[in-house]
Amino acid sequence: MLRILALLALLAPLVAGATDAATSAAKIVKQGNGKGAAPCMACHGVDGGGMEATGYPRLAGLDAAYLQRQLDDFANGTRANSVMQPNASALSEDERAALAKYYSAMPLPARFAKPATAPDAKGERLATRGDWSRELPGCVQCHAPGGVGVGASFPPLAGQPAAYIEAQLRAWQQGTRHNDPLALMQHVAKQLTPQEIQAVAGWFAAQPLPATGSTP
Structure with missing residues (x-):
């Protein structure tokens, strides 16, 4: 005792x-x-x-x-x-x-469980498959299927505002953000056109997330 x-x-x-x-x-x-x-x-x-x-x-x-x-x-x-x-x-x-x-x-707000809107074909292709002719991997290879994120190095993209994702991609591209592992994001962002950045950001912003619990 x-x-x-x-x-x-x-x-x-x-x-x-x-x-x-x-x-x-x-x-x-x-x-x-x-x-x-x-x-x-x-x-x-x-x-x-x-x-x-x-x-x-x-x-x-x-x-x-x-x-x-x-x-x-x-x-x-x-x-x-x-x-x-x-x-x-x-x-x-x-x-x-x-x-x-x-x-x-x-907990994740319930509004993030919304059904995905009609996907942008270009954004979906780059997000899920990338473009290996430019040595550009699909975003989900690091950020997980659906963009739900993986651990401390690859944050979720699903459920983030499109404007935020766009701003970060431009920051990686311009070198004003550079705290990524092995400069992976700087390499990826520099391969993207302004139109592709907008398409990828819009696709991830439209992806649904579970209504409860933490991001996987």
Whole structure:
């Protein structure tokens, strides 16, 4: 009995710390941190689903390690963005980690379970098969069938606003974003025409996602 009580005493600070981190993340999402970081929901929505009209990405259900790396890269200047850099820089390392876990655990909004719209033939072809005459692999070879994402290095594309996907492809293409594994995305993006970028982005944005749970 004494051993159990001693173990519980050791675990209590860890449990309390996890609870405090979750509470802190929820507060930052709704109110900011009072140190320069704005409320996350102002751009990424109350449900973490992003904003299609403005191209702000979905965060709900994304891999925690991927989210934390992006926040860290914004904070240290590895990834450039005029909105995210000052906000991420105003967050402590613990706050960035807490936010990554918070959004990773957030269920996908039901609206992402919508049926896929009529696919764009060019976008579908490039997304699923690529064009090997240009050494261009299909996007799903890294981002998984349907674009649901794989782990910390290959985020989901399905359910992201088309404008966001387009903006990232242009950033890879122009070299203003370069935090990809082995420069894979820079190679891929440089092979695409503006019309192809638009077609691929539109195809992935139209793909449905499960209504509940986290991104696989």
